[in-house]
Amino acid sequence: MGKLTLDPSGIQRQSMADPTLLELETAMLKKELVTGRFIEMQNDSRGLEYTRCMIRYKTKNIVVPVSQMGIDFDKKSQEGYSENEWVRRTQIANAMLGAEVDVIIKAMEEDDFGNMMVIGSRTEAMRKKRSMYFFAERPIFREDIDEIEVRVISTAMQSIRVEAFGVEKIIKMNELSWKWMIDVREQFSVGDVIWVKVKDIKIDRENRTVDMTLSHKDLLPDTASAAIDKLEAGKDCCVGTVTGITEGTYWPIFINLDNDANIVCYGSRIADTAMRGDKVKVAVTFIDYKRKSANGIVVGIIDRNSI
Structure with a gap:
């Protein structure tokens, strides 16, 4: 039976x-x-x-x-x-x-x-989730949506991995913050839920795949560009933190100034070499106000916090 x-x-x-x-x-x-x-x-x-x-x-x-x-x-x-x-x-x-x-x-x-x-x-x-949000007869994700919540599921020094409705994407540091950071894990943690801007999305219904380009910084005020406007080449000498060094060489190095401006330094007036994490003094040598970029020279190391 x-x-x-x-x-x-x-x-x-x-x-x-x-x-x-x-x-x-x-x-x-x-x-x-x-x-x-x-x-x-x-x-x-x-x-x-x-x-x-x-x-x-x-x-x-x-x-x-x-x-x-x-x-x-x-x-x-x-x-x-x-x-x-x-x-x-x-x-x-x-x-x-x-x-x-x-x-x-x-x-x-x-x-x-x-x-x-x-x-x-x-x-x-x-x-x-991908089926519900992107491939259903009436998908939840509509064409007019350009801001979404995502889950942070892992973090690294220069990027985070997020999950958005069944799609996983890596967001690099340059799309997380306007100002350069040493380690994005100081601001983002596994388990966080954050808002991001959907800059581009490609939905392949035949293969049922979704690809997105996401940005967190596009939803934030551009404090880095605003800070560039307040600098003056040849006159300003600022303090900042070394956030990155070109792989294989010490130049250029990338610095976030204490006023939030980002600056690239191609040389130094001191014998010692600044490393990632160091607090340094920078002389501003060139500014492109249109492109919101600045160059400088390291003129002193204030504090050693090398990573």
Whole structure:
């Protein structure tokens, strides 16, 4: 004799008194998105491809295999990441710890100790969100929308990775702030929700892919350009912080002045070399007011804070 469940999917309802488990069971049956916090990674002796990611939802953990974390990357080499695919996936996942993520509940089953284990997929959640926002008959994302909220899911010294409705994008430092920064992590953290400007979007309905160009600084006052207007070449001597040095050489170096202006220095009047993080004194030698750019020369090191 066979059995017929109330749900057409054939999934039997669990006899559970825990309200959170009941919520997750309902979400599984309805294939609804569940939002939780990525709190932990658990390694497996079988290899990195079996790493489990724990997503906390209220009082319960949702187990998401690292293969189902929706981690995509360019097949070309990326600075700071190993060439091994699974090492890179776990490195990226580790950088996402603390992020708010969506999952689809795939199964609920008892583990070896008789505890209910909830298994989810972020990959399917991302796919469902892209479908809802961009590919549905009446998509939520309309053509007239140019400002959106995004989640910060990982950070690096010069960029952040954000998730916008199932699409992940990297926003570099020059699109995060008008003034140059040493480390964007001083301003942005995993788990933040920020507003960004959609500068460009390409929706490929045939391949069901979405590409965006996003900017946070375009929603902020341009204090750097305003500060340039207050400088005068050949007269001003200003204090600032070295935010960057040209790779392979010490010149030019990039400095954010204390008045918020950005300036590029191509030389120095001192024997010592300024490094990233140092507080320096700069003589302004040239200003292009139209392009809002300035050049200068380092004339002194006030404080060593090299990074």
